Structure formats: C-alpha cells, structure tokens
Amino acid sequence: MKRLSSVLVILVLLILAACGEDKSDSNKENGNEDNQLKVAIIQQPSTFDPHMTSESIVRDTSVNVYETLITLNADYQPVTMLAESVDESEDGKVYTFKLREGVKFHNGKEMTSEDVLASMNRWKEKSPIARENLDTATFEATDEYTVVLNLEKSRLDTLELLAGQDYAPAIMPKEIIEEAGEEFVSEFIGTGPFKFEEWKQDQYIHLSAFEDYAAVDAPADGLSGKKEALVDDIYFYITKDTSTLLAGLQSGEFDIAGTSIGFNNYEIIKNDPNIDIYSAYFGTMNLVYNKKTGPFKDIKMREAVNIGLNVDDIMLSAFAYEELYKMNSSYINENVKNWYSEEGKEAYNQNDQEKAKQLIKEAGYDGEEIKLLTSRDIQYHYDIAVVVQEQLKQLGMNVKLEVYDWASHLEVRDNPDEWHLSTAGLNFATTPSQLVSLNPNWSGWLDDQKIPELMKSITEADSLEEGKALWDELQGYAWNEYLPLTQFGSVPVLLAARNNVEGLTIMDRPILMPLWNAEIK
Template sequence: MKFIGRALLTGLVALGISPVAAQTPGGVINVATVGEPPTMDPMVSTADLVGIVTQHFYETLFTFDKDWKVTPLLAATMPEITEGGKVYTIKLRRDVTFHDGSPMTADDVVASLKRWMDLASRGKQTASNIDKVEVVDPATVRITLKAPYAPLLALLAFNNSAAVIMPAKKMENPLKEPVGTGPYMLKDRKADQYIQLVRYDGYKPREGAPDGYGGARKPLLDEIRFVPVPDPNTRIEGAISGQFDYVDALPVEAYDRLKGQKATQPVVLKPFGWPVFVMNTKQGVMANVDTRMAARLSLSMEDMLAAAFGSTDFYSLDAAMYPQGYVWHTNAGTEGKYNVADAEKAKALLKKANYDGSPVRILTSRQYEFHYKMAQVAAEYLKQAGFKVDMQVVDWATLTQRRADPAVWDIYITHSPFLPEPALIGQLSESSPGWWSTPARKQAVDAFNAESDPQKRVELWANVQKVMYDETPSIKIGDFNALAAQAPKVEGVVPAPWPYFWNVSIKK
C-alpha cells in the first residue's frame, strides 16, 4: 500500500506540517462533517461518518500504520500465530483504562469480540470462520479459527463496522452509554447541532512516534466538536469564513475558491477512492443478474464522473477495483463491461430478464453532492435502456438506515477509499446491504480469504474481481480524489481517508 503512503506524505509536506514539531496542548477545534451520524455505536454501522467520529473514543486491538500495515493498538504486540495459521494468541496492554476508570481486561475484549460477531456486518462475516474466542489470562485472549483466514487482522483493525473494545458491563444493544478507551471521550451530543468530545486525562498513549493510525495517539486538544453541515455550500463558506477548523468532503469545484484564502486552505487526497452503485441482490428489480448487467452496460461512467467532479484533475476512468500502483491492481473480468453506454445491449438483457417495468428505486443523498450528480446522469442512461427510475433523495443518516431494509431500495450510491485489504470491501460480505450471496461468490472469496501466501492472494483476487464483474453486485464508477479544507492555525493533521485529530494542536 505504499501508493497511499506516498499520497499521504505528499499531502503532509504540502501543508507544511511536521508531525515531530513541538506542539502546544489546549484549545478547541470545530470539524464540519457531511451530516449527523446515524449512531454512536461503530459496530452496527458501515457509515464512514460513524467511524470518523467514534475512532476518537473507541479503539480496536489493532489498527493501520502509515504504510497500511496492521499494527498493535490495544494489543501489546502483534499476535502469536500457531497451528498453521488457525490460532491467534493476543497479548493486551496492561496500562489501558476505560473512560469510566475501570481497567481493560481480557474479559472485556472477549465480550466485545462476541458482540461484534453478533451485531457487526464485518463481525458476522468473520464469525463463520471462528471456532472460539476465549480468555487465557487477564491480559491474554485467544482466537481459534476453523481454518486459516488471512483477512482476520485487517478486519480487527478496521474502523468501519469496527471491532471496538467496550466494558463487558456496558455493551447493550442499542448502546445506552458509549464508553471506550480512546484519547477523547464523548461528553455531549445535541442532534443536528454538534458532537462534543473532550480529552480523556486517563489516556496513556503507546510509546514511540505517531505512525498513521497507529503509534502514539496524544490528546493535545481540550475539545473536538463535530458539527453536522449537510449542505456542501455551507461547508465551503464555513471554511472560508474561519467558522470551521477542518471541513470534510467538499465538492471538488470548491478547490479554486479555497486557494489563497487566509482562514483555510485546500487539502487534496490523491487518489482517494471509488464511487460505487450497490445493487440489492436480495429482492426487487436488481435481484436478477441480467437486470444488474443491463444496468452496468447502459451506463456512461465517463459522463457520470465528469458531472460529479468536473475536471480530470479529480477523477479518472478505471474499471479495476484497485488502480495502478497497488499490488491488487488487475483488469480481470472488466473487458467489455465498463463504460459501455450501450442502450441496445441493455435492452436485450432486460428482455431476457423479463423486466416488467417496475421502478428502479435509486437511493442517494445530496450531502455527498457527487453522489447526487452521478445519480442524475445514471437515471437518464437507465431510462434510455428501458428502465423506469424512481430517484429517492434523502439525508445521509436516512440512507444508511433505509439501506438495511431490502424491501425499500434497488440501488444505493456510496463511495469507499481504497482499502488496504480487499476483504474489507463491503460488498464481499454477505451480510452487508446488497446481500450478495452466490456459489461463485463463495468459491472465489473463500479461496482468497483462506490463502496466506501474499503472491497467491494477488492471483486469487483477480478471480474475485472477475466474479464481481460477472455477477454485478455493485458497479464501480471510477477513481476520484477527495477535497477537504483546513485552517492554517491547526497543525498535526495528517491527510487520511478517515480524518483523525489526536496529535493535533492549535498554533499559539
């Protein structure tokens, strides 16, 4: 994943930020986000916004370093792996306390992992591979797998549908009191106004230097306020006026306006990720594979990307799930299935599928303006192919709730950063909204997940991508770069897909 590492380093230098410079503790920052998180329970949601906020007060056993390698966080070290890759023995840090003052023990970890396997889409994905999770002693847990499962550590490290550690006595569903181990703790939440985090004075960072999401996490700020600002123009004006110290997910056309401003400056993450149309394979119009392929063949990815991002400085056509520069890059399965925009081919497939004219319910949000713009273009191409389209524009929190119900949508629009481990891609989980579950998926994904040899996994990933194109559980639109804004007075922010604000301070 050195490609992302270079991109993040470039952003760091461009901002003139030195992560090793002396920083002054104290102060408050206001962070504008695209909206209100649907929950403060990171296990039960795959929304990036939930992970961005909750990663400050909940932590996982492992996380990712600056090169996107798994590194310990609440675990003391990387696990001891024995019995041919089936047994993971994990030593825990002994200096960790929860925000209620109680020490973290193996009992809390085991209870948390069991809750994760019961409730989280990625936990459910993992649970079928796990034989047992048990306490060895107060500072050691053991995970025994049914068979080797290569993505385990990446799944335990991911902050999305996250395997966070909670006190065993405070893990109701739904959560009544979010209590974590992180450098900040939740003090107050006023719906549609702000989420207030304050420094946890009992926090003990890991030793050593900051290292991506890993290493030392120092709570230098007194307070972080996440402010939901659904309207993108309001976020832009708030950045320029100095109302917000960091603004996430800005429309890329704002770049020229942000340049040269005194109160803010643009932050570009290049490459960031990929927009995706997720198909409801469980029921409704898109449960038929021919209908899904008809949708794919009808679309012009080029027109959607141009409408969403304007300049090719911010997007590129790319059928591969990972762009060049990533070890996972392959064009397997993509030939003749990307950026086709052939209405006649799509109509032929719709006839084969006996499409009855039922509306295709497209679920999207204007909080990510590029989602909405792509949806508008897609709707016209789908209509030309013979689909009837029902565009449903809702706020992001509502979208994340509705997508959990297969009865109310056919396509929803989202995006993802390029993830360090392909098994983290949501559509590969049978329990993720979309619910892709076929024999071909199982054969390809299971083989990929069971292989531990890195080179063989690269070859097996090509098979997974081919099945994704053959069965179309989702449609990748292309690659895009992301834009944020940051006040010059804020130092220590490292550009990252899920921005974090430990090790961040305000210049005095």
C-alpha cells in the same frame, strides 16, 4: 534611580499585558480562545457505536474515542495498538494477544481481558464482516491481560480483519456492552486520546482530551504509534449546507472542514491564502443492484445497466473537475499493493447504449417502475443519481428517484422491498474479505455460490501469491459474470483547514484524518 526602576517595571508590565491581549485577540479571531478544534462535518452520524456500522462519518468521529487490539499503520499494514504483542501458532490457528497494562477507559477503569473478550464477542456477532469470516472462531481470556483467538482453519487475513475500520472491533468496557444487550450502546466509552462529552442532535458532537490516556511509545504512524491530544476540546459541528461550511471556514468560525467542502468550491478554496486544501480518496462510488427482488434479479438487466452507462459523464457531473476523481475498476485501492487488481476492467465503462437496449429487450422488461434510492445529505450521491436516472430513461427504463435523509436512506436500504437500485459509497478495504459488497449479509443480497467459495479459498490459501491469483479470478468473475454492482470510480474527499492548524494526518481511507497530534498555532 528608584523612580526610574519603578517606571521600567511599569513599562515591562504594560508590554507583557499588551502581548497577552494580542495573543487573546488572535486566538479569538481564529475561534480558538479555549484551545478547541472546531470541525465542520456535512452529515450527522447515525450512531456512535462502531460495532454496528460501516458509515464513514461514524469512523471519522469515533476513531478519536475508540481503539482496537490491532490497527493500521501508514502502509495499511496491521500492527499492535491495545495489544502489546501478538503471537501466532505454527499452524496459524491460534493468536495470543498480550494486552498493554495500565490502559484506562474514559470512565477511569483499567482495561483487562474481560473487557476485550466482551467487545470482541459482540463485534463478532454484530459485524457482517466478522460474521462472514470469523463465524466459527472463538475468543477466550486466559488471564487478566491475555486473550486468545482460536480458528478452525488458518487465514491469510486474520490480523487485517482485526484492524478493519468498517464495523470496527472497538474495545469498550464489559459493563457497557452488557447493558446494551442487543441494542446500540448508549454510553460511548473507549480508551482513545479523546473522550465523548455530548451529542446535541443536528448541532454538534463534543469530545474532550482524556488526561489519563496511555500513549504508545513509538512514532505516530497512520492509526498507530503515539497519539497526543494537543487541544482541550474537539467540536464536530453538523453543517449540512456546503455554502455555510465554506463561509465558516473562510471566516475562521471553523478550523477544519472534516468532510468534503463541496467540489464546486474547489477553485475558491484552492485560491484562499488562509486555507490549506487536502485531497484524499475514501473509496469507490457505486450503483448497487437489489439481487433479491425486482428486475435486477436478472443478470441481463444488471448487464444492460452496466454496459449502457456513460461513467465519464456520471463522475464529472458529481465531482466537477477531472483532476479530483479517478476512473477505476479495481475493488481494492491501488495503495494496497498485495491485493490491487485490474481483472475485469474490460467490463468497466463500456458506454454501449445499443447493446444495453438489446439486453433489456432480451430480459423482457415491461416498463415497470424502477426505484433508485439516494440521499441529498451527500450531494454527489444525489448528483450521480440524477444522471443515472436520465441515462437509464434514455435506455427505456422507467426510473423514479427515492430521496431520503442519510439515516433513513440507510434504513430503507436494508429493506429489499423498498428499492431496486441504490447509490453507495463503499470504503476502501485492505483485504478482499472486508469488501461488504461481496458479503451475502450486506444490502444488495449477494445470491451466488462461486463468490463465497472463491473468497473462502483466498482466505485459506497457503501463500499470498496463491491468494492473489484467486482474488484476480474473483474480481474478474464479479465484473464479467455476476455484477453485484457497477463501480464508477475512486471518490475524492476534499478536506480543508485554516493554515494555522498543524499536525494533521491525511491519508486515503480507511485512515483519512484522525485529530490526535493536531493543534492550532
């Protein structure tokens, strides 16, 4: 009996060992031997400082590291995050934020009102959206866990501004902000479920699970609710070639394609049984006019381009399949019910070349070179620019492509002497005041009195109904009388993941794909 028992014990141990080996081999096959999520992204962020940019890739990566006082739920409504509660005064001019206690930064320090005060004041200075809308507002810390926002006038959209994801009002330690001064922060420390570890330029960004993360005791809901780091590490691998990205996803080298997989790969991915494909919309694709210098200071030249372009051909050339993109004239996403508008749609996609040529003649255009700024780092930007160039040449314009890497593209776009037209993907906003294209401080240089006056009236309206009517008027005016840009339509983001990845939340921007609550089974 003793010998039989010994044999049984040995057999059980061998079986357990074999099971362990199988699990290890399986993990290695899936590239997850160390409980990692390996995410391929197609461009390198220009910074990891969310106060300083509206760049989508910065938000997509840094949203796992930084948090804000107020954030967005799955219905794109503002809800508390680092604030435990918020009280609004009867006149709408004072907001009192009670902070959650015991929330730690990634350096081990507890978050207090002094950190929030420093963060919000820096955000108010750096963000063009905050400068335009909250210029005269003041923040003050009244005790260790209370921050008060004082407004000169009440606004309809105060909490939406504080939940904005473009130039996000991320909360950072006071000392990190003071050390940065006027520059970008050099240490990336937040309160989120993952902490920053390393950024190897042009190779990867490494985040790791934050063991002391203070989760909210509420169901996960958009960017709000409970967040759990269910993997030990996240690696964002910068993979600029879509063929390499696709091959890596198919082989298991990557778990997730965290930026678009390339629209020409749609059928391949859709038919791969090991991969799940997700489609969402990040915002709108546009042609921005430089209204400060050059030929497009003249509204007739802007109208000529807008009237003469064949938007159907432009969108199809970039996104390959009609089922992927949306022809759309609204500046606000259709999911944001309070502000979606169809005003001005009669000016959209007119495709009238003869009328365009007549306007060019009336404008007195003499054939001067027109610089069209774009980047090949985002392929559909370049594809769109090529088609726009050809269509404008057919109208008689002398258009030259100015092609840069993405970081240089953003830098050049801030210089009005370097370009006349620019491709631009603009993120969806949850209120009109967050639309950078209607902000005088943004590239393109809005030079119009009526738009900021209407925007001010919207934010100071007594009711949502009144504000919505004013927004309808503004969008109609922008399309029919001013034309800060020509909008082409809603741009898809094709995301994909190996089918052993579970728990991904995928939504239209500004939420898209946070990586907390995701894991590999």
